[in-house]
Amino acid sequence: KAGVTQTPRYLIKTRGQQVTLSCSPISGHRSVSWYQQTPGQGLQFLFEYFSETQRNKGNFPGRFSGRQFSNSRSEMNVSTLELGDSALYLCASSLGTVGLGTQYFGPGTRLLVL
Amino acid sequence: QKEVEQDPGPLSVPEGAIVSLNCTYSNSAFQYFMWYRQYSRKGPELLMYTYSSGNKEDGRFTAQVDKSSKYISLFIRDSQPSDSATYLCAMSAVTNTGNQFYFGTGTSLTVIP
Numbered sequence: 001k002a003g004v005t006q007t008p009r010y011l012i013k014t015r016g017q018q019v020t021l022s023c024s025p026i027s028g029h030r031s032v033s034w035y036q037q038t039p040g041q042g043l044q045f046l047f048e049y050f051s052e053t054q055r056n057k058g059n060f061p062g063r064f065s066g067r068q069f070s071n072s073r074s075e076m077n078v079s080t081l082e083l084g085d086s087a088l089y090l091c092a093s094s095l096g097t098v099g100l101g102t103q104y105f106g107p108g109t110r111l112l113v114l
Numbered sequence: 115q116k117e118v119e120q121d122p123g124p125l126s127v128p129e130g131a132i133v134s135l136n137c138t139y140s141n142s143a144f145q146y147f148m149w150y151r152q153y154s155r156k157g158p159e160l161l162m163y164t165y166s167s168g169n170k171e172d173g174r175f176t177a178q179v180d181k182s183s184k185y186i187s188l189f190i191r192d193s194q195p196s197d198s199a200t201y202l203c204a205m206s207a208v209t210n211t212g213n214q215f216y217f218g219t220g221t222s223l224t225v226i227p
Contacts, residue, residue, distance in 0.1 A: 004157070033215070042120075042219030043158070043202060056214070090157050105150075105157030 002027065004093050004106035012112045018079040021109045025072050025093030031055075032074040033103065034066060037088040049074055078111075086113045117141055120203055120218025129227050133190040137203035137218045140184065144205040144216075147179045149188045152200045152220065161201075162188065193225045 005024045013019050025032050034046040045058035049068035066076040072093075078085055088110050092103040120137045127133055135149075146165055150158035162177040164170045164186075170177045176189040186205070190197055203218040 035217075040219075043204075043217035045215045045217075092157075103160070105159065107155070107157050 004091055004104055006089075006091050006106040006109050008109060009107065010110050010112075012114065013081050014114050015081055015083060017081050018077065019081060019111060021076045021078075021089055021091075021111075023074045023076070023091030023093075023106060025074070025091075026104055029093035029095050029104075030072055031094045031103075032068055032072065033092045033094075034074070034076050035090040035092065036060075037090055037108070038086075043090070046076070081113045083113050086111060117216040118203065118205060118218045121221055122219055124222040124224060126224045126226060127193055129193060129195060129225055131193050131225075133193050133197070133223060133225075135188040135190075135201050135203070135221050135223070137186050137205075138184055139186075139205060139216075141205075141207060141216075142181070142184065143207035144181075145208065146206045147177070147186050148204040148206075149175075149177055150202040150204060150217075151197075152202060154199075158202055193223075195225045195227050198224045 004026055007022045031050045033048040035043045036046055037043045046060055046064055047054055047066050048056045052068045063079045068074045088108045090105050090108045092105045094103045118137055118139045149162040151161050152158040162175055164177050164179050167179045167181045174191045178187045200220040200222050202220045206215045
């Protein structure tokens with residue numbers, strides 16, 4: 001069974017631009033969560049989607065948004081990019097909404113904002 | 115104060131050593147406790163998953179949770195060079211708005227052959 005895939009793997013943008021990242025979960029998984037990982041702050045939870053509905057949201061500004069499609073694929077959008085948005089963005093999928101322990105992570109998208 | 119505190123290391127041990135990794139937390143509502151391993155340029159992979167207090171063993175790995183002290187540990191026996199990675203502790207709590215997830219910043223481990 002194929003794992004979680006994320007595209008693109010690497011991205012370079014400039015301040016003020018916007019970016020869209022994509023995540024395809026493991027087949028049959030209905031929950032997708034997004035995380036931001038930086039050396040200083042570690043992994044921080046952005047939001048979780050289940051059956052096209054946002055179920056939970058972390059403490060990030062409204063510039064960070066996401067959506068989930070009927071096939072469970074998810075996209076994350078960051079508008080008006082800031083230098084501090086440079087990070088590894090990870091997507092994780094799980095079958096349902098049980099605990100974090102059943103989540104499987106993708107390889108991440110590394111975003112650099114100049 | 116961060117929800118989860120983890121010593122970033124780096125930690126360097128000889129092959130065969132016993133490794134102890136630890137995290138402390140402040141939120142008594144946490145119920146699920148996990149350890150993830152992350153190799154360079156890869157996403158985290160789940161190693162151990164524990165609900166509430168107690169010990170759990172899986173091969174060379176043992177996870178311990180002490181909710182009274184708000185302290186969790188991961189022990190690696192007979193460490194191997196392939197164990198060299200960053201280890202992340204994670205924990206979650208069920209709230210009325212869904213599951214809240216928190217990660218430690220990770221401990222970098224190097225096992226020297």
